Amino acid sequence: MSYGEREALSGLVTSLIVIVLFLWQLSGQTAAGAFDGPEGLRLWARSVLVLIGWSIGIAIAVAILSAVLHGILTGEKPDDRRDERDRDIDRRALTWAWYLLSFGLLGIIVGLALGDTAVKAMNTVLALCLLSEAFRDAAKVILYRRGA
Secondary structure, X not given: XXXXXXXXXXXXXXXXXXXXXXXXXXXXXXXXXXXXXXXXXXXXXXXXXXXXXXXXXXXHHHHHHHHHXXXXXXXXXXXXXXXXXXXXXXXHHHHHHHHHHHHHHHHHHHHHHOOOOHHHHHHHHHHHHHHHHHHHHHHHHHHHHHXX
16 A cells, blocks of 8 residues: 555545534534624634644544554565655546535535525535545545555
């Protein structure tokens, strides 16, 4: 398994953990009505900032764990060299993720024009960012597996 594929797999695992964390925390607060009222967006922003801090820690932990497990299982030193294939896979996956994010943002704008609330729009923006990151890592894994 190449360094790029291992990096994409650990990114995908991180994205999935963070998505579950965000869904669990924000859906509970939304269901409790924490984001209703004039202070709703401020509380939402504070909650998201705390979750971003947690997600950074999770990303670091998963990256370290991935490197340690790879070293233990294979006995190899990590080789983080990247070639044209790695850069091409990164570019293609990032392009597809940007398309997903761009069309999703267009949908949010349409939703706001039709009367959606600001908290719903912000939750959707956050979800789009998380999903496009997971989509990018999944696309990289698929492209590596296909030998693209």
